[in-house]
Amino acid sequence: MFKKLAICSLLFTNILFATNEVNVYSQRHYDSDKALFKKFEEKTGIKVNLVTAKAEELVSRLSIEGANSPADILITADIGNLYEAKERDLLQSATSKTLEENIPSHLRDEDGKWFAITKRARLFVYNPKKIDSKDLSDYFSLTKPEFKGKVITRSSTNAYNKSLLASIIAHNGEEKSLEFVKGLVENFARNPKGADKDQIRAVASGEADIAIVNSYYLGVMANSGDKVDESIAKEVKVFFPAQNTTGTHINISGAGVTKFSPNKENAIKLIEFLTSVEAQGELAQGNYEYPINPKVKPAGIVASWGEFKEDTIALNKVGKETKKAVEIATKGNWK
Numbered sequence: 001m002f003k004k005l006a007i008c009s010l011l012f013t014n015i016l017f018a019t020n021e022v023n024v025y026s027q028r029h030y031d032s033d034k035a036l037f038k039k040f041e042e043k044t045g046i047k048v049n050l051v052t053a054k055a056e057e058l059v060s061r062l063s064i065e066g067a068n069s070p071a072d073i074l075i076t077a078d079i080g081n082l083y084e085a086k087e088r089d090l091l092q093s094a095t096s097k098t099l100e101e102n103i104p105s106h107l108r109d110e111d112g113k114w115f116a117i118t119k120r121a122r123l124f125v126y127n128p129k130k131i132d133s134k135d136l137s138d139y140f141s142l143t144k145p146e147f148k149g150k151v152i153t154r155s156s157t158n159a160y161n162k163s164l165l166a167s168i169i170a171h172n173g174e175e176k177s178l179e180f181v182k183g184l185v186e187n188f189a190r191n192p193k194g195a196d197k198d199q200i201r202a203v204a205s206g207e208a209d210i211a212i213v214n215s216y217y218l219g220v221m222a223n224s225g226d227k228v229d230e231s232i233a234k235e236v237k238v239f240f241p242a243q244n245t246t247g248t249h250i251n252i253s254g255a256g257v258t259k260f261s262p263n264k265e266n267a268i269k270l271i272e273f274l275t276s277v278e279a280q281g282e283l284a285q286g287n288y289e290y291p292i293n294p295k296v297k298p299a300g301i302v303a304s305w306g307e308f309k310e311d312t313i314a315l316n317k318v319g320k321e322t323k324k325a326v327e328i329a330t331k332g333n334w335k
């Protein structure tokens, strides 16, 4: 009798546990995310189990696990990998009025397979003592001969640059995009190395005069508590490219419900929470990304750079050109 009861209660606990959890595969490893997951647990009683790894690894893990995957949500820090997951049929459609209200339509998939959580602008950071902002316009302006030896950015193999180039291809076609890559490489101050913050540091040190980077890195440096990085962030300036044409390239961190999600309802609840006014405020203040919920304002330093026109091209079109972007970058010798 006791044994039977014990088995019953074990089963019951398992069922209870199973219905009260959500399993997240995330590329993002920020403290702000962990704090939000904790808050979600407190509010809902739904336990968040987090696995973090590189996006490519998470996507292939989902693919290998197939129907046995415990994952409910895939979160990436770039549209390219989310698009890839959608194309490989690793995500399922989710419908939610709350998500439609929280996220503008160009920042969610038309089939409900991914939803933006945050956005970031890929912009220019420059040394105002060396560069006159009047000489800057769109991304192509960095290929002008006067910028020879002055431009810096990380490797083309990085997801942020792949997506930037993919957006340039989507807008301008392959031929013009190859010209862009060749012109950019021609103007490089050094062979690409390091991450975005390293490019900003190189601008401050005089190794280069202008860098292509993601917006939030400057916010992070300005509030890092590191005296050197904080003074660098004060010395450089921000320029939003392509204000008279396509708008500044936007990339997203985004989430999708996995195809075989065992806890789909909980998955949708968590994405709803992450895009809510409360969570968006914390993401904006914690990591200096732009909120995707229009009701939420960016952090003070981010707001101080001013409002700008963003590229509102459908991000699936950008995702679609990612493979082409790799080809063109290789052809144009962008390491």
Ligand SMILES: [Fe+2]
Pocket (backbone or CB within 6 Å): 077, 214
């Ligand atoms: Fe990043």
